[in-house]
Amino acid sequence: MRIKSKWLAILLTLGLVLAACSPSGDEGTETTEGSTATTQGSTETTEGMTDTTEGAMDIATDVGVDLDAGTITIGYLTDQTGAFSPLVTQINAGIEAYWADINANGGIHGLQVQLDFADTAYDGEKHVQLFNEKKDEVVAFGHSVGSPQTVAITPGLQEQGMLAIPLTWYSGWSDPAYNSNVVPHGEPYCIEAMNIIEYMVDASGIDSPTIAIASIPGDYGLDASAGAKLAAEALGLDIVYDGAGKIIPGDTTSYIDVGNAIAEANPDIVYHTGIPWLGWPEVYSQAVITNGLEAMWSGAAPSWGPNYVAEDSGIRDEITRDFYWATVAKPWGGDSEGNTAVRDVMTAAGAAPSDFYAEGFVESQIMYQALNIAYENGDMTQAGVLAAAKSIEAVDYMGLAPSDDYVGEPNDTVQRVGYVMRPDPTSETGSMLVQPDYTSPTAAAYEFNEACYQLAG
């Protein structure tokens, strides 16, 4: 035993020494490339194009852009193993396929785009550590998952003078107090709540329906709940139960309590925001299956899980009857030029149909435009890319999503358009689009000057 453990110790030590000797600063090794076939095929193009790039114009660079090698590196502070990983990994698949396609078609003025995914596991401390690790390796962050996490890196982004695209729809991203270094896209949670609640009120045919509001704590749940309360006030709905922030992810008792409380209040409409893999179906089941509540039911976008309409989900019939939600981009089956691109590229990459790829394309499209503008301005530094993104007055999503504007006043630029969706067990992705480009009168009239829910301190 003694000898064995000695060898083990030596092996461990050797392993550590080896690992320590690995060149951590080697940027080329830290990158992930998209679909292998396309990327490898395009390598030659890169080399061919490099000369043109250098010859064409004088371009300023600092971090993450290597004109000699002909590469641009974009970082992603993503969630591959944390609370939102089932959703984010699908968005990432969209991102990878998008850039593989761009690279295969010549990249950004001949520069090939490399993606550097860093897994934060939705953990704040890790997020900040990875931000600090990657900020001197990438030109900008293609997304940063989670609002408290993204708020935590904001001072760092400001100090570094670089851009991040938030993969969260916290309404603060349209508020000048938070958005110095980020460009948001899609309707924020609170506006989304206004839209979908008014849509349901219209669809219900009831004169003055009652509403129950429940959510998980934090920017996501509370921003959505704040929007639901604003909508209830504007439409004169009676809030029969207010469970904003009362569902604690991981705490089963809270699921049951909130589910029972909703059923007891017997509302006509429920606005319930949570995590599709952590408590959302439990609360719904408790109210609807166990207590037999019949109500129109909704929740901010990431509350929806396509697995709800699977045969073995146990809530398929009820959720198909009750549920409404809104998305920020047109789903898989959409008719826009952007949707065709998503379907073509994803099918070619061998991916199964999903509504979430569109989000990957939408955020990549912002980055694509920012990089192109930065190139044309001759400034591909981190600050140059940030300035380029902040100068966009209309992002061209090819019809995949309503265009975003990063120049005007918050009240003019905050996104108020969404897509109303319903479950459909017969469709490829479990969903169907019932109302494209929808803005409710409540959302349209809402004066947006600051975040609906203020992150404290």
Place this chain on the structure above:
Amino acid sequence: MRGRPLLFISYESDQALLNTGTKKLMMFLFLSLLVVIPFFAPGSIGEQGSLPGPDFLAGGDWLRLLSTVGIYAIGALGLNILTGLAGQISLGNAFFMGLGAYTAAVLGSPEGALWGLGLPMWIWLPGAGIVAALVGIFIAPTATRVRGLYLAIVTLGLVFIGEYLWRNLDFITGGSQSGRSHPAFAFRLWKEETPLIDFSKDGTWFGVLNMSSEAKTYLLILGLTILFVLLAKNLQRTRSGRAFMSIRDRDIAAEIMGVDEFKYKTTAFALSSFFAGISGALLASLVGRTIPETWNLFLSVEFIAIILIGGVGVVSGTILGTIFVILLPRLVQDFTEWMEGVVNSGHGVLASIFDVFISTGPNDFGLVNTSAGVAPGLGIDQLNLVIYGLLIVVFLIFEPLGLYGIWLRIRNYWKSWPFTY
């Protein structure tokens, strides 16, 4: 006593912190190395400069990681006093760290939407330790009533009570999943606008030597860590330290010999909580913004792992354990990414060997994928968890003394080399 370093002719020299010439020399070299590291990190001095140093130190993220090691070491030393020295198993470290962090936030953050008094760092940092220690004293009486697993359960309860409190005291913590900002590292005499030293921004120390914020923070944490190591190390040589060990080895025997069990268990709890409070305050400030969920059971388990892997009851083991547990994930990540680079380059024998481990795309099977999580195989974070769990099991079975035990064996081997013993 040249040539006979192990011959001690006085109690003082036998008990000295560094009792041999070799230890003194090694410690001097080790400390010098730690102090000079930031001066060799590219970009840490002035605008871009530094002494010539390795590229991987550039950008300051390694300095930040080393600062994290220092902060965790302080917390682990605290747990080591309680568990390693006094033998009281505690899972409550995360609770006391959270307490320290929020005390610091209330004392040090400017007034705003959340409670904040805007006091300087020389108040909020010790304050974090003191409040945690006071609560530790309050908890300690339970430790004299229960021991072993039962104490573990009591302290486990603390973590859950803490989580509940942090979630609901939203005027202090900012509330679940939202969190609050913590005071930055800056030295002020009182509430003046411009701090004397601002560790959180690039700039000079008192107008001399312009250094990056990471380098300054690293040096601050290094200083604090050395201070706490000395405290912990000295504690072992005091009356209290010996009392702790006697309680650990057999509490009833200790009491019969006249060791006041209540007094010393309370002292151990207070000291341990003080260390944890300081560590929590520093960690929160380094991260900048924390959510109440940060101070959860997993954090406590991480500290248990540190002292188990490092070596229970030994200060140097605790430091080794911290370095190991904090740096391992990063080393695994860098190593995997390096392997991926080799595989992608597609040349040589190494590439084909590594290809077995690395999954580079949706159709390439392998143990680990560094890609967006769409390829088969474990993510790096998951791989780290697996390694982490395996190591705890392996150390518990094969080397209960932890890394310190391994070091002892290596040392003894070379001491008697070329003879086996």
